[in-house]
Amino acid sequence: MSAIHILHYSLIVGTCFVSHYAVAQNNTVGQAPWSVRLMGGIYESEGRVEVFYDNQWGSICDSLWSIEDANVVCRQLNYSGADLALVAGQYDEGQGVVLFSNMECNGMESNLSTCKYDLVDVTHCDHSRDAGAVCTSQGSLRLAGGSVPGEGRVEILGESGDWGTICDDGWDKTDAGVACRQLGYPDALEAIVNVGYPNTQPVFGSGSGPILLDGLHCESEKRHLRDCRVTKQWGIHDCTHGEDAGIKCDMGLTRLVDGDFDDEGRVEVYYGGKWGKICSTNWTIDDAHVACRELGFPLGARNTKIFEGGDGPFLLDDMKCQGVETHLADCESLGWANNQNCDANLNYGAGVVCNDPSAVVRLLSGSSSYEGVVQYQNRSELGLICDPDWSDKEADVTCRQLGYQYGRSEKPVSLGPLSGTIFYLDYHCNGTEEQIGDCVYTVKSNDVQCNPDHIAQVFCGPPIDFDLRMVGSDFTEQGRLEVFLKGEWGYVAAGYYSSIDRDTVCRHLGYAGAFYTYTTEFARSSRPILIDDISCGDNDMKITDCYILELSGPHSTQQERDEVSALCFPYAS
Structure with a gap:
């Protein structure tokens, strides 16, 4: 298995069961060329992909269907390439057999x-999973002048093969929505x-080709801009390039659905x-952490949960995130x-309850990342x-709430x-709540200054992977750095350890940052090197x-004298 990557111009899905594929992958040596055709589309350049094989026309299951596959189909049909690879039977369902799956x-x-x-001989991949393609032709779109993907001046391909712009007279979010969906x-x-x-000049600059559309009025269900009503014929306009239309598309390809709150729900992904x-099989807290951070919850997930509902196909299965990936698409599956x-036909899917930043x-x-003074955010105030x-x-x-199995009320930090x-x-917690914000509490008078002994502190355990602690010193804010990984404590080798790395280490331990220069030596240990750099x-x-976080192997070149240490300074209180 390898990581998968969402490509905005590559749209793919399907739920074919490979356990029912009766024949192994083909041997292409000596294979006769196939004829292909597109069926069910509004235009001849789009539709359900069908192949003539073994004296019959049949469709292709969309399992693993990709933009690379669609490119081959479109070039066979004398187009320059494909705009989209579509899935889940988005054109009329085929009438013949489903011939192939797992096209690569x-x-x-x-x-x-x-x-x-x-x-495919016997399969649960029916025509609701027919693969489709949209080939590059008149009406295809591209974006120009944007600084990031998904935004720019909208340019449309004309009948003569020239790219032109669209006048922004009457251009609205419905029109932009059709354009964005056409782009994937x-x-x-x-x-x-x-x-x-x-x-003023257009946000994304002025185009230089012809102005091809003016007076566009789309309805939201349209597939293409050229399906929309226009008040003028192609190429007829009363605009200049100072009125070129632009868009900013939604880049969010993950969402939460059917939760009672904004921070929970069934995880759905957009593809094809x-x-x-x-x-939900093998869905773990590491997968949930990645999903929540992708959705804008920096602390990841509180826990996993199954949520009922959802009539879309299953797009991902057997996720194997490490918990540090940026997107679910970066994980193995x-x-x-x-x-x-x-x-x-299952009426549920994998879900999450995320750690709400509020x-x-x-x-x-x-002196470790699993103990200290509790800092709480209440309505955006820490x-x-x-x-x-x-x-x-x-x-x-x-x-x-922080991911540990238990906690105790202790005073590991001396407060002034x-x-x-x-x-x-x-x-007044009963001990079964999932986060401190779920506990019953009363607001007390602040007329009298708080006694430092009444400031909430905890000791959590047991340690979890990548917990840190500082040892070898009598002071909590300094020491030699050790990391917990795969059930043991070891030290971090300095490598190219910099002042920025020291700051990160100290922030991980709950401090504001690190002092960059110090000469204190700390007692050595006989523990193994667990992080090389x-x-x-x-x-x-x-x-x-x-x-860069290089885990140590059996042939580490680092020596004990390379042990990382730090001297941290606290947040101003």
Whole structure:
């Protein structure tokens, strides 16, 4: 298995069960070329892909169907290439047999017959999973002048083969939505018009080709801009390039559905022009962490959960995220639409409950990352909790919210005079809550300054992978750095360890940053090297955020004298 990547111009899905594929992958040596055709589309350049094989026309199951496969089909039909590879029977269902599945072209073949594929004899891949293609032709779109993918000046391919622009007269979000979906995005965020014309230039610059469309009026269900009504014929307009229309498309290819709150729900991914589910078999907290961070929850997931509903296909199965990936598409899986473990008719899918940033909890100023002062975010304001009755129950809930098995109310940090934001709260947890924000509490009077002994602190356990601690010093804010990984403690070798890396280490431990120069030597250990090298960015909060994190192997070249150490300074209180 390998990582999969969502390509905005490559749209693929399907739920064929490979356990029912009766014939192994083909041997392409001596294979006669196949004829192909597109059926069921509005235009001859789009439709359901059908192949003439064994004296009959049949369709292709969309399991693993890709833009590379669609490119081969379109070039066979004398187009320059494909705009989209579509899935899940988006054109009228075929009437013949489903001939092939798991088509794997590299995009350079001259005929589908030379690609890898599986023959289908008996399969649960019916015509609702027919693969489709949209070939590059008159009406195809591209974006120009944008600084990031998914935005730009809309350019449309004319009948003569020239790319032209669209006048922004009447251009609105409905028109932009059709354009974005035609380009492979779920929807539009914004329709861009030059409201200051003629005194300002278009946001994405002026085009140089012909102006091909003016007075466009789309309905949301349209597949293509050229399906929409226009007040003028192609090439007829009363505009200048100062009025070229632009769009910003929705780049969010993951969403939560059917949860009671915004931070929970069934995880759905957008691929092949369809929103679909993820099979819950082998769905783990590491997968959930990746999904939540992709959705904008920086602390990842509180837990996994199954959510009923959803009539889309299963698009992903057997996820194997490590928990540090940026997108679900970066994780290992069986591949797009290669669903082996969930019946297509199941009325539920993998879901998550994410850590809402409005209920952020982290631990400050301990000698390890699993102990310290509890910092809580209440309605976007960060502060400490003053609770004279803070007990093991509150500590246990707090630690489980952070991913640990248990917690105890202890005082690992010595506190001096207090300042800054203090929440005067008296919590009454029963110990079964999933996060501290679920506990019953009362707001106490802040007329009297909080006693430092009443500031909530915890000790969590047991350690989890990539927990850090500083040892060899009598002070919590300094020491030799050790990391917990795969059930043991070991040290981090310095390598090219920089001041930025020290800052990240200290932030991981709940401090504001690191002092860059110090000469203190700390006692050595006989523990193994677990991390050979680390290289972090300016804003990384944990070592797992760093873009280089090399785990040690049996042939590490690092020596004990290369052990990383740090001297941290706390957040201002």
